[in-house]
Amino acid sequence: xxxxxxxxxxxxxxxxxxxxxxxxxxxxxxxxxxxxxxxxxxxxxxxxxxxxxxxxxxxxxxxxxxxxxxxxxxxxxxxxxxxxxxxxxxxxxxxxxxxxxxxxxxxxxxxxxxxxxxxxxxxxxxxxx
Numbered sequence: 026x027x028x029x030x031x032x033x034x035x036x037x038x039x040x041x042x043x044x045x046x047x048x049x050x051x052x053x054x055x056x057x058x059x060x061x062x063x064x065x066x067x068x069x070x071x072x073x074x075x076x077x078x079x080x081x082x083x084x085x086x087x088x089x090x091x092x093x094x095x096x097x098x099x100x101x102x103x104x105x106x107x108x109x110x111x112x113x114x115x116x117x118x119x120x121x122x123x124x125x126x127x128x129x130x131x132x133x134x135x136x137x138x139x140x141x142x143x144x145x146x147x148x149x150x151x152x153x154x
Contacts, residue, residue: 028067031132032074036084038134043083050146051139055088062096063112063129083146096129 035058043050056075060066068091075089099106100116101123107116115122 027065028070029074029078031066031071032078035075035134036078036082039137040083042137043139047145050083051141052143052146053084053087053137054140055090055136055138056084057090057092057135057137059092059094059131059133059135061094061129061131063126064132066132068093092135094128094131097127098124099127100124 035056039053039056040050058071060068060071072089072091075084075087079085079087096109096112097106098109098114098116100119100121102121103116103119105116105118106127107118109117114124114126116124
């Protein structure tokens with residue numbers, strides 16, 4: 026299950042940003058992640074890993090929000106752009122295989138919210154580094 030390593034990397038990215046911005050950590054209240062349908066991430070598994078691995082850390086109790094981006098291709102022959110439901114990469118209009126993936130491969134931390142009222146924490150006792 027690669028979702029656990031993705032969750033751990035989400036934690037690492039946010040910790041690095043907090044360390045850069047505040048020289049310490051705040052408890053995280055919410056994390057929003059963007060995932061493309063072609064990324065092979067199972068949304069439910071990623072949320073489970075996020076919640077499980079976040080226990081006892083600054084991510085404990087954080088709301089996990091996942092935004093799924095549909096697969097979209099652009100045909101290089103007929104110039105048609107279309108959303109697709111299955112990963113068969115051909116143009117539905119002219120049946121050409123000369124297509125480019127426009128969206129659906131995304132995987133990134135979009136936003137996160139912290140609890141500034143809780144105060145800064147010098148270290149997170151369960152860092153995965």
